[in-house]
Amino acid sequence: MSIRVAPRTRFDDAFSARDAGAPPGLIPYITAGFPHRDATAVLLRAAQDGGALAVETGIPFSDPLADGPTIQRAGWRALQNGMTLQLALEQVAAARAAGLEIPVAAMTYVNPVLAYGRDRFMRDAHAAGLDGLIVPDLPFDEADSVRDAAHGAGLAFIPLIAPTTPDERMRRIAASASGFVYCVSVTGVTGARSALPDEALALLDRVRAATPLPRALGFGLSRHEHVQALRGHAEAAVVGSALIDAVERAPQDAAGVVERFCESLIQGP
C-alpha cells in the first residue's frame, strides 16, 4: 500500500469549484504532437478557451494496447513528428507560461516513463506544470512504486476502473487514488461510439458507493447528449477519439476545432 499522502493539485480545486447539480465538466483528450509537433501548447489552451474543466494530454507510445484506431493513428503520427516525453513536458510548460490554468493530466504507457527514469519524470512533470498521471497499462497491482513517486513529486495518480472491476477491488483502487477516478465506460478500448453503453451508468453508481472522489467517465463518449446524460452520475466526461477525428478532418484549423468542439460538447450544437 501507498505510504505517501496524496498531494493536493489543481484537480482538487477544479472539482470542488463545481456546482453540485451542474452537468459534468469536460476533459478533452489531446495527443501531444498531433497534428503537428508543436501544436500541443496551442491546443491545450484552446481546450481551456472552449470551457474545459481540465485537459488530458496523451503522450504517444509505439504499442498503445488500450487504444482504438483513432488514438493509435494520432499517436503514430505524433511519434513520426518526433514527440517524446521530454518534448511534451516542455510544451506543457510553454502552455502554462502562455496562460493555461486548468488542470492537466498526462496519459501515457509505463515503458516511456521507465525509460525516462521514474523519479526524474515525476519531478520534471511537476515542474512543467502537470497535475496528474494516467497510465492505462499500470493496474493497481503493479502501481505502488510509480504512484508513490507521483505523489512524492506532487502529482495526482489517477487510476482506471473498468466495468469488469469487482467491488472489493474497486474500493482498494479508490482508496489509493488521487485527483479523480477514471471510469472506463465500456469493456473495450478507446474510440468514439454512438450511444452511451448501458454498463456505464451502473459502473458510475458502483464507484460512488466505493469512494467520494470525483468520477470522470471516458472511452467512447462523443456527443453533447452523452455528457448531459451523465448529470448526477459523473463529475467529468473525457472525450478523446471524437475530438481527434475532428482535428484530423481540419488540421489547418486545429485550435479552432478544439475550442468549438469543446463548446459544442458542453452547450450543445
Add this chain to the structure above:
Amino acid sequence: MGQHAGRFGEYGGAYVPETLVPALAELEQGMDDAFADTAFNADLASWLRDYAGRPTPVTHARRLSQETGGAQILLKREDLLHTGAHKLNNVLGQVLLAVRLGKRRIIAETGAGQHGVATATACACFGLRCVVYMGSEDMRRQALNVYKMRLLGAEVVAVESGTATLKDATNEAIRDWVSHVRDTHYVIGSAVGPHPYPTLVRRLQRVIGDEARAQCLERLERLPHVVVACVGGGSNAIGMFAAFLDDAAVELVGVEAAGRGLDTGAHAAPLSRGRPGVLHGAHSYLMQDGAGQVLGTHSISAGLDYPGVGPEHSALRDSGRVRYVSATDEQALAAFHRLSQLEGIIPALESAHALHAAAELAASRDAEDVVLVCLSGRGDKDIDTVREHDPA
C-alpha cells in the same frame, strides 16, 4: 493477484488495462484448478498422445555430427508433432482450459503462422470460434499458413498498424480481448505476456524437456552435456530448459536471431542487445530506443521476429543459468541447408538458428559428448523464403 505473483526475479508481472485484470485472475485460478485435477491432466495427456502424436522421438543426427567433427548431436523432433511445430502442445492445453472455463471464442496472434495454424486446428477439434490476428506484412510472407488457417475455419484478421508484424498483431489480439473478455480466451503463442501466461505456457511446453530428458537417460544412460534451443518469445526453449534447470552439470544455451548482425540494428535479439522494459504486459528485456519506444526488428525467421522475450528468460540470463547467444540470417540459412542435405530433415528457420549454435558448440567438444537440440518445427512453411535466398 498478489504483488509478487508471476515474477521471475524482477521480471514478469501483469501490466495490462484494468479491464483484463479480473480475467487474468480467473485464468490463474482456472489453471491451478485444472492442473490439480487428475481428469484434466489425463485428458490433456490423451490429446497429446492420440491426436498430436506425442511422444516425439529423439533422433541422432549421425552425418551432421560426423561432419561437424565433435560431440554427438541429438534432435528432439517437435517438427514431427501434428501441425509441424511445438506450438500445438501449448494450444491444446489452453483450449482445453478455455473449454473448462466456458469460453466459446478463441483469439490468437501469430507471426510465422505456426501458432495460428495450431490454434485454428484445436478450435476445429472443439468446435470453437477462432479469430487469428496477423500482421499484413507477415501474411504476405506466410501466405500458405494464412490459407491453412482459413481452411481450418478460422477468421484471419490483417493488422496494418505499427510495423504490421507480430508485435502489432499481439497488440490487436490484446485489444480484442479487452473488448470481448467475458466470452473469449486469448491463446497467447509464446512464454510471453502478463502473468499467468509465461507460467502457463512453460507448464504446457515442459513436456518437450521432460520427454527429452527421459529419452536421453534411457538411450544414453546419462544426461546431455549441452541443451540448445532457439528463442523468439522463448516457448520451445523454456519448455526444453525447464526439465534441465536443476541439473547443474547440463549447459543450457538459448539462441536469438541476430538478423543481419547484432551491430547492424537489424536483428531480434533483446537478451543480447536490449534493455529491460514493459511490452505486452510483462517486464522483460526489450528492443527499445532511448525514449522507451519499441524498435522494429528483423529476422529471416518470422517466428523469431519479435522485440521482446519471455520474462523467465530475462531472469535466467541475469542469473547466468542459461547462456544466450545468437545466429545471423545467413548462419541459419546455412544450417537449414546442412540439415536438409545431411539428415533428410528440413527444419524451420527458427530451429535452424539453434542448429547453427549447436554445431558450433559440438565442434569444440569430444566425440563422446552429447548436444541436444530442440528441433522446434519443420521447414515447409519456409521453403519460399529459402528459395528467394538460394543463389542457384
